[in-house]
Amino acid sequence: GAVVSQHPSRVICKSGTSVKIECRSLDFQATTMFWYRQFPKQSLMLMATSNEGSKATYEQGVEKDKFLINHASLTLSTLTVTSAHPEDSSFYICSARDSQAPYEQYFGPGTRLTVT
Amino acid sequence: DAKTTQPNSMESNEEEPVHLPCNHSTISGTDYIHWYRQLPSQGPEYVIHGLTSNVNNRMASLAIAEDRKSSTLILHRATLRDAAVYYCIQDSNYQLIWGAGTKLIIKP
Numbered sequence: 262g263a264v265v266s267q268h269p270s271r272v273i274c275k276s277g278t279s280v281k282i283e284c285r286s287l288d289f290q291a292t293t294m295f296w297y298r299q300f301p302k303q304s305l306m307l308m309a310t311s312n313e314g315s316k317a318t319y320e321q322g323v324e325k326d327k328f329l330i331n332h333a334s335l336t337l338s339t340l341t342v343t344s345a346h347p348e349d350s351s352f353y354i355c356s357a358r359d360s361q362a363p364y365e366q367y368f369g370p371g372t373r374l375t376v377t
Numbered sequence: 378d379a380k381t382t383q384p385n386s387m388e389s390n391e392e393e394p395v396h397l398p399c400n401h402s403t404i405s406g407t408d409y410i411h412w413y414r415q416l417p418s419q420g421p422e423y424v425i426h427g428l429t430s431n432v433n434n435r436m437a438s439l440a441i442a443e444d445r446k447s448s449t450l451i452l453h454r455a456t457l458r459d460a461a462v463y464y465c466i467q468d469s470n471y472q473l474i475w476g477a478g479t480k481l482i483i484k485p
Contacts, residue, residue: 265420293471304464304475305421354420356473363471364409368420 263289265357267369274345275377281341282372284355290335291357295366296328299352311338335360345376381465381476388482389455397450397479399465404445409468412439412450414461415478421464424450455483 264287274280284294292313297305309330310318317330329341338357342349356368382400389395401410409428413421425432425439427448432439438451452459462478 267420295473304477307472307475310472352418356420358471364426364468365423366411366473367423368413370420371418373418 263287263357263359263365263367265355265367265369267353267355267372269372270370271373271375273375273377276346277344279341279343280345280374281339282353282355282374284338284340284357284369286336286357286359286367289357289359289361289367291338292335292360293363294332294338294355294357296330296338296340297354297356299354299371305354308340342374345374347376350374350376380474381467383463383465383476383479385477386480386482388484391457391483391485392454395452395455395459395481397452397463397465397481398447399449399476400447401465401467402446404467405469406445407470410439410441410445410448411466411468411473412437412463413466414459414463414481416461422461424463426468455481457483457485459483 266285268283294311296308299305308323311330311332313332319325332338352371354371356366411426412424415421425437427439440449460483462480464478467474
């Protein structure tokens with residue numbers, strides 16, 4: 262099946278610094294990728310929809326200047342958490358839709374961000 | 378807002394069938410129903426999806442009510458590896474709308 266990777270799997274950073282998370286579709290092209298955030302014992306919350314070559318669409322309440330998304334190629338999207346604070350600590354998950362089979366969405370393994 | 382509702386948790390014995398219910402009363406005619414499952418600290422894993430007809434694959438079966446306002450995920454013979462949180466999701470115009478999920482506990 263299709264594989265989506267995320268890097269890093271875990272990151273610890275100090276408050277005020279920025280962290281970049283990569284999401285890659287390894288064996289298919291994805292014109293659309295999604296970024297989610299998940300707090301403990303809660304469901305996934307969609308943060309933004311990332312379209313290759315255009316600006317991301319952010320969900321209500323998600324600060325676009327804080328969570329910078331870049332989708333420069335059909336296989337890579339990045340999420341940068343700028344000026345991170347402890348409340349940004351969470352599990353960040355990306356997913357990608359196969360351009361050839363848009364009803365199928367594949368999820369990455371997630372990135373655990375801890376801001377100290 | 379479109380929303381799915383599921384029981385918070387369910388228990389089942391190993392090697393017995395499991396029926397996980399989901400209500401999606403606000404579903405529109407073109408919204409697909411997806412099921413994913415998630416283990417702790419892992420990304421969600423695709424289980425099955427459907428639109429109107431019942432669906433079968435190697436992992437599970439999906440029974441969709443005639444009015445499409447509810448569906449049931451069926452695991453035919455649960456194993457300990459099936460213990461996870463199962464999410465019933467409305468796919469509205471290619472965007473997944475997540476419910477709270479059902480934590481499935483399998484007893485040996």
